[in-house]
């Protein structure tokens with residue numbers, strides 16, 4: 116649709132509605148003192164527009180019987196909603212003026228909002244960006260997930276150590292969700308399976324469950340940008356199926372009456388804060404089944420409202436995308452439903468599933484590949500386990516045995532069941548066997564999925580494995596978070612770049628234009644001034660906006676190698692102590708990262724960075740040339756403040772370990788220059804911006820493999836590089852932890868006796884060299900401005916709209932609303 120959507124409200128209308136809502140929601144006379152009440156009233160005003168569009172969207176898709184994409188994800192990292200919804204509805208200016216006339220700055224109102232942090236990191240944020248693009252591109256899409264009572268924990272530092280406290284995102288309600296009691300579902304668990312012989316000799320299976328959980332849906336509207344669509348994110352909350360036993364309560368057994376309720380409500384209580392590792396807990400398994408079962412029932416309900424009991428159109432109407440293996444049980448639940456509840460023949464049910472499910476792989480890390488014990492399956496989902504065995508039998512006998520007859524090793528390797536002291540279910544194998552497409556999330560990652568992770572599956576199913584490179588929504592990650600830069604881009608790009616990001620490439624022709632360079636870099640400077648204020652407020656550290664703002668923001672993980680940057684900071688500090696005139700442009704290192712609460716070394720790395728920061732930031736000898744800040748509680752809202760102010764984007768994972776990364780895209784889009792390895796989407800970013808506009812260093816995937824083949828020994832680097840040796844030895848002293856020598860030793864141990872599993876020492880020298888080159892480049896203002904501009908101009912490929920179009924063309928086969936065909 117070329118024409119812009121009409122503004123839904125004028126400023127006067129908007130203000131009038133806000134005042135009406137204020138009368139309902141706030142009993143205070145002095146409204147001017149209550150920004151929280153204003154936020155709520157503004158949200159309710161926006162919702163009036165949103166829900167009208169939602170109704171229209173639903174009506175359209177019902178009438179047109181549109182095929183739907185159903186995105187199943189255990190995580191959605193949405194962030195705040197108001198600013199984005201205002202931008203997407205073209206109501207930002209209207210709301211700003213209306214709120215100003217009530218005596219408020221719109222930014223202060225935004226600050227009252229709470230992040231929806233129902234996810235850990237990249238995987239959950241990807242789901243959020245995809246929902247934004249699906250609505251913007253007018254596709255019929257539903258996101259399904261869990262309505263966690265507590266999202267990702269809040270992070271504070273106490274004497275440098277991470278402290279976790281619960282996230283209370285809906286303590287006093289959340290304006291962006293609405294309960295849908297009419298769509299409640301009931302989910303069985305536990306129990307046993309009975310076999311009943313039919314008259315024709317066949318056997319009917321009946322699952323007698325031991326417990327039933329109620330699934331209550333909460334809908335969060337997803338507003339498209341300059342589009343007709345409002346879709347929903349449907350999040351399931353678990354409740355006891357009968358609220359509690361009233362008789363028991365009245366007879367005085369309060370505890371018992373409450374315990375069943377407590378147990379049921381535990382299921383959606385908390386998000387597992389593990390990122391990239393398998394949580395491996397029974398409760399998490401039940402979480403997965405609970406939300407999959409609710410979602411499958413809901414998908415069938417929506418279908419039956421249109422098609423009744425005619426199943427012939429089901430696979431034409433429905434496609435289901437599994438965001439990683441977390442929702443894999445949805446496959447077994449659909450099989451079970453078709454066979455046990457709708458009397459499908461096994462072959463027909465399986466054929467149907469193979470037309471409906473597609474799976475996205477997000478990691479090659481062995482510790483992150485999900486496995487559940489057969490015993491756990493048997494206890495919680497006995498009927499699903501039977502179906503799983505039947506799929507495995509079919510797969511091994513009809514498919515594996517055809518290609519590799521009598522090859523027992525191959526059977527063992529590919530089987531969905533892993534033999535051993537404890538039999539385990541390999542969830543990824545079930546996904547690959549049943550899905551019609553399996554995609555990786557960046558080209559290099561998808562290539563490795565084919566060559567290293569699933570080479571046999573690739574032989575067996577030649578066209579199944581494919582790539583869809585990740586993307587980010589330019590609405591949140593440029594338009595809303597960087598208004599000044601957005602305005603500058605508006606002035607140079609004639610089309611709506613936020614909906615057609617490739618059009619930004621036209622600003623490349625201004626990369627050498629002196630005036631444009633000045634405008635671009637002065638916006639960067641303004642953003643840095645703002646961030647410096649935020650840094651002062653949250654850490655007490657004074658930083659200069661004239662320094663290089665060097666940013667590493669992402670989950671704390673060894674493979675992401677925050678400790679490589681840390682080691683390099685130690686080296687720079689040492690050089691400065693040895694020679695106060697050491698030639699470097701002042702640099703501020705800005706970290707943001709949460710560590711999984713049980714991840715020991717990740718927490719030690721946070722502690723070490725904080726301790727070293729304390730020392731460096733207060734050392735007058737180095738003339739403020741080096742500063743280090745670790746901003747607490749990294750989350751979407753903090754990312755939105757840091758990214759517009761970044762000069763340098765650190766993307767320094769061990770080659771082959773970061774599937775894609777999306778932080779890399781957000782930062783480059785906002786004019787940060789990447790220093791990074793040839794890993795994940797960095798490879799494609801380098802292709803887009805060109806070698807002159809990125810600092811690539813370090814071992815490649817092939818180099819890393821060769822290191823292992825030749826017998827990697829970290830001591831070779833320690834003994835042969837005086838700087839590495841000095842920095843690692845430093846960690847054993849009490850230089851950074853007075854009176855407590857050895858407090859930072861864990862990192863050194865892991866890099867030496869621990870074998871340096873992520874090959875930091877092998878990359879250190881080249882990383883240091885790339886940093887020197889970067890420092891030289893920054894000192895040349897014209898050159899740096901050119902690099903920054905090219906980065907913004909060449910990020911068109913990395914809009915999540917392009918990712919969604921790839922999914923639509925190659926996997927989902929959808930047509931948007933109002934399309935001619």
Ligand SMILES: *Cc1c(COP(=O)(O)O)cnc(C)c1O
Pocket residue numbers: 192235236237240668669670749750751754775776777778779781
């Ligand atoms: C984008 C984003 C991520 C992912 O960052 P990577 O650098 O790709 O790991 C994680 N957390 C938040 C809050 C984000 O916005």
